[in-house]
Amino acid sequence: MIIDRQIIKExxxxxxxxxxxxxxxxxxxxxxxxxxxxxxxxxxxxxxxxWMWSLLPFGLNKIDSPGALRIIDILSSTLNGADGAGVFMLQTDNGLELKASMTATNFNSSESVKLTIEGFIRKLQGIISEVN
Incomplete structure (x- = not known):
């Protein structure tokens, strides 16, 4: 199933x-x-x-142990509409990234896509607040 780009545009x-x-x-x-x-x-x-992703404004060396536990909590909570494990963090050539994907079969409506993107943004903001 191919993504309905009109939904994404909306x-x-x-x-x-x-x-x-x-x-x-x-x-x-x-x-x-x-x-x-x-x-x-x-x-x-x-x-x-x-796909949704963001380059985090810090590296792994900026995350202390208590912060890491809280970040794991954020990462392990469900992101409705996202594939598999939901949101994940990975080290790339560009730095530390937060990523999530959503398969076309999860596109029930533009509202479901919007809620998933909003959830991703909330997780991103939560992770950043744990490091700052």
Whole structure:
């Protein structure tokens, strides 16, 4: 099942992204959402998956033991609509990233996609607040 890009476009409009950028969505590998006091959240569609990710503004060396336990708690809680384990953190060449994906079969409506992206953003903000 291929992702319904129209649903994604509706959701991005609801987040306040300019229509001119959304109309060009198919020409770019990812779209960046700028959120106040939060690192950019990138959205990308590939075949049957919607990917969400953000480059965290710190490295693993900035996370202390109590913070790590709270971050594990955030990561292990369910993200409705997301695939598998939900949200995960990984070290990449660019730094530490928070990621999640959503399969097209989970796209019941634009509202379900919006709720999943909002949940991802809340988890991102929670992790950042644990380190700061």
């Amino acid at each position: 959701v991005l409009i609801s987040f306040g992204l300019p229509r001119a950028i959304i109309d060009e969505m198919d020409n770019y590998p990812a779209i960046s959402m700028h959120i106040q006091d939060t690192p950019d959240v990138f959205i990308s569609c590939h075949d049957d998956k919607l």
